[in-house]
Amino acid sequence: MQSTETQLRDRRTAMIREAVPDDAVRLLHYLDEVTGETDFLAMGPGELNWPEEKERQFIEDHHRADNKLLLVAEIEGQIAGILGYTGDDRPRLRHTGEFGITISRAFWGLGLGTALMQRMIAWARTSGIVRKIGMRVRTDNERALSLYDRFGFVREGVVTRQFAVAGRFHDAYLMGLEIDP
């Protein structure tokens, strides 16, 4: 997959590309930082205790599989956001999967999330396998909901107690987008 350039709202340019194994250390640092910036992720600060080797394998696995994708967005050489879509391995579920997205707080609201979503959906349409993109998002995550609504994701149901953060449960919408080539 080729890298693409996107102009952001502040006129800076972001480069979006597939992650490569040599990104492993930088991605781990990035995840360590962003998990401390928001309560909306499935993982909290310091929870990703993966060694570099495991991260390299994760990246390679996503690169090799026809129903997985790991995208990195860079601004001026710095990782500013990532999006990962993981398809199921079982034959009857291989056409389905869930994605996660996170942008560094310093770059929120510039259109980077939009650019990553566009790239994932375009890839899904030509993947030859992906027919449904799903995700779970906290019902109070207004910014993410506005992004997903814009792309036509449907709120298919509410999953109660999906997240437990600082001793409080939070419900999530189960959202989905059907993909037709």
Ligand SMILES: CC(C)(COP(=O)(O)OP(=O)(O)OC[C@H]1O[C@@H](n2cnc3c(N)ncnc32)[C@H](O)[C@@H]1OP(=O)(O)O)[C@@H](O)C(=O)NCCC(=O)NCCS
């Ligand atoms: C959610 C997230 C991925 C969005 O990325 P982003 O780069 O800020 O998204 P964009 O700039 O492309 O678009 C955000 C949209 O939200 C809107 N928005 C911004 N603040 C908002 C708010 N407080 N309430 C509602 N909508 C808001 C923006 O107007 C924009 O829509 P528009 O382009 O139609 O104006 C990013 O904010 C993030 O990483 N958040 C923390 C982690 C997270 O919540 N991940 C998703 C878990 S499911």
